[in-house]
Amino acid sequence: MKDLKLRIILITAASAIFLIFHLIAYIYNMNVFKEELNSLERAHDFMEDVLELRRYEKNFAFGIDVNDLSEVLLYISKIEKDSNEFMLKQKFPECKKCIVDLKEKLAEYKKIITEVKNKKKPNVNKIRELGHEILTIAKKILSVNKVYVNKSLNRLLLIPSVLMFLFGTLLIIFLIFITYTLLKQIKFIQETTIRIANGDFSYIPTVKDRVSSFAPIIEAFNLMIKELEAxxxxxxxxxxxxxxxxxxxxxxxxxxxxxxxxxxxxxxxxxxxxxxxxxxxxxxxxxxxxxxxxxxxxxxxxxxxxxSKLKDADESLDIQEVVKSSLKLVRNQLMISNIQLITEFKKDIPKIKGNYDNLKQVFINLFLNAIQAMPEGGYLKISTKETELNGKRYVEVAVEDSGVGMPPDVLDRIFDPFFSTKPVGKGTGLGLSIVYGIVKKHGGKIRVETEKNKGTTFFVYFPCEEDA
Ligand SMILES: Nc1ncnc2c1ncn2[C@@H]1O[C@H](COP(=O)(O)OP(=O)(O)O)[C@@H](O)[C@H]1O
Ligand SMILES: [Mg+2]
Missing domain, CATH: 1.10.287.130 (Signal transduction histidine kinase, dimerisation/phosphotransfer (DHp) domain)
Structure with missing residues (x-):
């Protein structure tokens, strides 16, 4: 048990540590993702500026309008400023290289445009070519940013799912293990309790493979067995x-x-x-x-x-036959004492292992006691049935009378040899102690229910032959 407690504490601590780490990693990844999103947005703005630049550049190339050229120069300086800022905050190495290229191209582009503005004859093809190259680099910057953002997004979605899956699986395995251990212990406790209830007070050996989780239970049981035995x-x-x-x-x-x-x-x-x-x-x-x-x-x-002339209980017997033949011997006395006989026999009662003569002695004693308990008459009811006690099958014979019953102090002593409440000459006080000895010899049990002035029932149980 101690061991199990330790395991539960360990797994709870491990889960807590895992969850905290997971949370920290998640917050960190989330921040990275936020930065990358910002970067993507900047790349997007950058791209739009380049597109604007090219629009004015196109107007100039087709209309040769000097006003458009000033707009182009305006955008060049805007893009220059942006790219400086961008360079500072950029983390992706591919992008840094692109920005360096872009600055080079932009400088060349600016030089040509400034010359044209200063009335030099424009080389439109060269301008268009450079504009196209700048646009290509801006596109690349945007796509690199997109790739990074996508990667981060995947990481954010995938890692927690995988980790949660692994964690969940481990937790389920652990729970199954704990449940299995507990069930095994409960089954062990149940079996041992039944064994002790059946009167087997032998100590439980500590088996090696059980030591860890069973040792404390076994120890407790052995202590209880020792106490019970004493x-x-x-x-x-x-x-x-x-x-x-x-x-x-x-x-x-x-x-x-x-x-x-x-x-x-x-x-x-x-x-x-x-x-x-x-x-x-x-x-x-x-x-x-x-x-x-x-x-x-x-x-x-x-x-x-x-x-005590107890004979071997080794014949295969139908207990109802024994009861019937014992009844024959007391039939006369039943009639004289004005006692009504009621029998409830079952058809398919299993056989028992026993000694015919000894068992007859048991029933004759019980019948005579019942008759003597009904001096004014009454009824004697005999019934049989198959029943289960502590997982074992028994045949039960109940002998019920409507006689005087017994007070508790008498009930406590009825199985003692020579204990009798009857006048001298009527009772020897040996009947029930002989009955007890024979029932025990047959591996059986005996139980009494009685109520003063209402009657008494003796229940005797014999193990079924295949269970004996
Ligand atoms: N069916 C019964 N009803 C009332 N008391 C009983 C019954 N059977 C036994 N007893 C009590 O148990 C005592 C012991 O019984 P037993 O051992 O057969 O000795 P005995 O019959 O010789 O007295 C009886 O004296 C009586 O007090
Ligand atoms: Mg008697």
Whole structure:
């Protein structure tokens, strides 16, 4: 970015310098042109004087009138004066040479005319010849001036156009370059942001050819990744501690009940052994066995969970088939609980890669939770669709119930092992943590929307097979 800023400043400074030089050159050329125009005007006047001279000279030659001769002399001195002045201001070397020639001819011409005026016999041919030569030189002076003026005019028109064209082209090339660089950077930022949003916290290497314009962005991203990683670790640690707490208190609670019952019953047996009938003794002993079984089920559940029997997710599956076969297992409970089943299945849902048994476990858990959340009945709606998340295609299964919903503090903990709001014996608190583990194992995602006393919807996403 710094580099880009420097480039923009440089090109702006260069443009400003270019424009100033261009302006100075233009003003200078304009002045030159003005001087040349003046010179052309003078050459024009000069030419007119010579033409007048020749008119009187012609009158004299044909009419031999001495009065015309005085006019001729008048014009000669006027032309002499003009040519002196002209000589001073003239810049073009060709013209200077012409004026020198002209002065020579004019002197000769003046001499002859003065002699004729002093009653010498006129040599008309010689006079006419000299007059013609003077006119030719005047014409030449005029044409040289014209050529210079034309050249200047061309310069004035052409140079700015060419320079503006070159400048414009360079500016466009530079703008294209800047836009290209910016677009490349924006694309890089976009791609990296999506990658980080998808949970990939690996650092971005600084590639050599990118160093100049990408280095600061990469640096910023790497700093952000480092920060995010640290925060995620903290969060994970906090969550782990919280779930260990839930787990321990869950297990303690679950085990405490049967152990209490066992010890109470055993104490009663010892104290009142003699007073009890055989049937009563048998009943109490079988109570103890029953409670011991309950305790061992708790331990078994815990073991099952910790060993987490996740199987490889490698079968090509139609998720709707899995949903339908899971539904069969809860149909009875739906009927008993007075729950209406609504399904919205799509025809062309892409296949996913997964494990049939594990996925069935996911849906059975979600359905049972939904049923338990609707003690007064309601509806269970299951819908599927194909969707896109962060540029990847997923199959979405939504499990919606019209049950009791959850307050935020419950929602925060539902995936913790042994977290349950249900009475002892009804819930183990393991369902959703198992669901979570299986969904993660499938590269999927899970999301919950809930509103107290309105209902809850669980959305589970599995990557489409060709995207997995
Ligand atoms: N569909 C639902 N509606 C309302 N609350 C739910 C729903 N599903 C789960 N919960 C809440 O999440 C908790 C944890 O669920 P789960 O892990 O399956 O354990 P359990 O069902 O054994 O309590 C439940 O106790 C309940 O409070
Ligand atoms: Mg459950």
């Amino acid at each position: 925060r995620e670790k903290d969060l994970l640690q906090a969550k782990k501690l919280a779930s260990v707490g839930t787990l321990v208190s869950g297990v303690a609670h679950e085990l405490n009940n049967p152990l209490n019952n066992i010890s109470l019953t055993a104490e009663m047996l010892v104290d009142e052994w003699k007073d009890l009938s055989v049937e009563e003794r048998e009943e109490m002993l079988s109570d103890i066995i029953e409670e011991a079984r309950r305790a061992s089920t708790v331990v078994k559940n815990l073991l099952d969970f910790s060993r």
